[in-house]
Amino acid sequence: MIQIDSHAVRGFGVVDNIKTAAEKACPGVVSCADILAIAAEASVSLAGGPSWNALLGRRDSRTANFAGANRFLPSPFEVLTNITAKFAALNLSVTDLVALSGAHTFGRAQCFTFSNRLYNFSGTGNPDPTSNSSYLAILRQICSQNGNRSILTNLDLTTPNVFDSNYVFDSNYFSNLRRNEGLLQSDQELFSTNGAATVAIVNNFRGNQRRFFASFVQSMINMGNISPLTGRNGEIRSDCKRVNGAGNWVGWSSS
Numbered sequence: 733m734i735q736i737d738s739h740a741v742r743g744f745g746v747v748d749n750i751k752t753a754a755e756k757a758c759p760g761v762v763s764c765a766d767i768l769a770i771a772a773e774a775s776v777s778l779a780g781g782p783s784w785n786a787l788l789g790r791r792d793s794r795t796a797n798f799a800g801a802n803r804f805l806p807s808p809f810e811v812l813t814n815i816t817a818k819f820a821a822l823n824l825s826v827t828d829l830v831a832l833s834g835a836h837t838f839g840r841a842q843c844f845t846f847s848n849r850l851y852n853f854s855g856t857g858n859p860d861p862t863s864n865s866s867y868l869a870i871l872r873q874i875c876s877q878n879g880n881r882s883i884l885t886n887l888d889l890t891t892p893n894v895f896d897s898n899y900v901f902d903s904n905y906f907s908n909l910r911r912n913e914g915l916l917q918s919d920q921e922l923f924s925t926n927g928a929a930t931v932a933i934v935n936n937f938r939g940n941q942r943r944f945f946a947s948f949v950q951s952m953i954n955m956g957n958i959s960p961l962t963g964r965n966g967e968i969r970s971d972c973k974r975v976n977g978a979g980n981w982v983g984w985s986s987s
């Protein structure tokens with residue numbers, strides 16, 4: 733277990749290192765969008781999941797929009813109908829939602845993204861009833877009430893790490909949901925929402941890892957096709973964290 737500052741996303745340094753290497757080899761050619769698409773594919777296939785050809789030649793946005801990101805991206809506290817609507821607004825189906833959520837078969841989340849489920853769920857004074865009580869006890873040990881919000885724990889309690897198992901990117905995420913051991917509210921809702929179309933899809937992917945992998949690949953391609961910037965649109969960012977010309981970035985040196 734490690735502790736970091738309380739930011740919602742991590743790993744910028746990894747992207748910066750890849751960008752630095754790409755700029756050195758071929759300045760101004762490789763977009764940050766393409767770096768992220770390739771890194772996602774490599775992470776999944778190296779962890780024992782499927783491989784695919786990520787579509788490339790996608791350029792970087794000339795704007796960065798904090799409010800827009802919060803409006804369009806689902807939150808882990810959101811109810812399933814809202815999350816489904818946010819996906820549908822981008823032409824992503826319920827199958828895409830379940831398949832892509834399967835990426836939570838690896839990686840970590842900070843306490844503040846699920847601690848609302850552990851002690852006083854929706855003001856009830858009780859934990860989230862859709863969560864397994866022994867799992868809740870484990871999570872309460874990790875995230876004490878009013879404790880450090882940024883402590884990390886595994887999204888998949890069964891096969892999170894390469895050193896625990898050869899199969900990290902597997903369908904165990906779906907088995908976890910069926911045992912009421914989904915970490916985020918948005919994970920568990922896929923299985924625990926009565927009458928939702930997502931329940932049958934969870935069952936299907938749990939029983940057939942090949943089908944999960946095939947759907948995951950298709951859904952990653954679908955997600956990558958949400959209004960990409962190609963041709964002369966957008967730009968090739970010099971620093972993946974900011975649009976060109978913003979802030980005090982002075983560009984790379986040619987020496």
Ligand code: HEM
Nearest residue numbers: 740741742806807808832833835838839840841842845918
């Ligand atoms: C369906 C809506 C989704 C919600 C609400 C959601 C929410 C979250 C949250 C809250 C975290 C923990 C972040 C932190 O505490 O630092 C997380 C981590 C993660 N998510 Fe999602 N996510 C969603 C969809 C996706 C999709 C579509 C993918 C990729 C296909 C994905 C891949 C990951 C990965 C790999 C991590 C671990 C990151 C790390 O260990 O640094 N998630 N997600």
Ligand SMILES: [Ca+2]
Nearest residue numbers: 837888891900
């Ligand atoms: Ca796993």
